[in-house]
Amino acid sequence: DIVMTQSPDSLAVSLGERATINCKSSQSVLYRSNNKNYLAWYQQKPGQPPKLLIYWASTRESGVPDRFSGSGSGTDFTLTISSLQAEDVAVYYCQQYQTTPLTFGGGTTVEIK
Amino acid sequence: EVQLVESGGGLVQPGGSLRLSCAASGFTFSSYLMHWVRQVPGNGLLWVSRINSDGSSTAYADSVKGRFTISRDNAENTLYLQMNSLRVEDTAVYYCAKVGATLDVWGKGTAVIVSS
Numbered sequence: 001d002i003v004m005t006q007s008p009d010s011l012a013v014s015l016g017e018r019a020t021i022n023c024k025s026s027q028s029v030l031y032r033s034n035n036k037n038y039l040a041w042y043q044q045k046p047g048q049p050p051k052l053l054i055y056w057a058s059t060r061e062s063g064v065p066d067r068f069s070g071s072g073s074g075t076d077f078t079l080t081i082s083s084l085q086a087e088d089v090a091v092y093y094c095q096q097y098q099t100t101p102l103t104f105g106g107g108t109t110v111e112i113k
Numbered sequence: 114e115v116q117l118v119e120s121g122g123g124l125v126q127p128g129g130s131l132r133l134s135c136a137a138s139g140f141t142f143s144s145y146l147m148h149w150v151r152q153v154p155g156n157g158l159l160w161v162s163r164i165n166s167d168g169s170s171t172a173y174a175d176s177v178k179g180r181f182t183i184s185r186d187n188a189e190n191t192l193y194l195q196m197n198s199l200r201v202e203d204t205a206v207y208y209c210a211k212v213g214a215t216l217d218v219w220g221k222g223t224a225v226i227v228s229s
Binding site: 038040042048049050051052055056059061093095097100101102103104105106107 | 148150157158159160163172174175208213214215216217218219220221222
C-alpha cells in the first residue's frame with residue numbers, strides 16, 4: 001500500500017496570510033504513460049463529508065476558489081491557501097488514487113491564529 | 114444536481130450484519146465507478162471498497178475482505194455495501210463517493226455503530 005504522510009498535523013495562520021500543507025507518498029504517484037500525478041486534496045469541515053479541492057496534483061475542481069493551489073510531483077506535494085479566509089478553517093487531506101487501496105494522509109487541521 | 118444519499122446505518126451487535134444503500138441522482142450512475150470510504154469520528158479517512166461501472170469488478174480493503182460485499186443496481190441507481198460479521202472496529206461513518214478523476218462527489222454519510 002502507498003502510505004501518505006502529511007505535515008504539519010495542525011497549523012494556525014492569521015487571516016489573509018498563507019497556509020502551506022505538505023504531503024509525501026511512500027512511492028511515486030506519477031504515472032509516466034500520461035505524465036499525471038494521481039494525487040488529490042480534500043477539505044472537510046465539521047459534520048460534513050470531504051470536498052474535493054484539487055486533483056491531478058494541481059487541477060482545481062470547478063467552483064473552488066483560486067486561493068487554493070496544488071503543486072508537486074512524484075512523491076512530494078503541497079497544498080497552498082494563498083490568503084486564508086475564515087471559511088477555510090477545516091481539516092485537509094491528501095489522497096493518492098494511482099493504485100488500490102486508495103490511501104489518505106492523516107489530515108492537517110487549519111485554524112485561525 | 115448530482116447527489117448521493119446513504120442510508121441503512123444503525124446500531125448492531127458484534128457479529129451482526131447491515132446493508133448500506135447509496136441512492137444516486139443527477140448523473141448517469143451506470144457510467145461511473147463508485148467507492149465506499151469510512152471515517153471514525155474525529156479520525157481520518159479509510160477506503161473500504163470500489164466497484165466498476167457495470168459491477169463486474171470489485172476491490173476491498175484487507176480489513177473488510179471476506180466480510181463486506183459491494184454491489185450496484187444500475188437500473189435503480191443504487192450502490193450497496195453488505196456488511197457481515199461486523200466488528201467493533203467497523204464503527205464509523207460510511208460515505209459513498211462517485212469517481213470523476215477521483216472521488217469528486219460524496220454523500221453525507223451514514224453512521225454504523227457496532228456495540229454490544
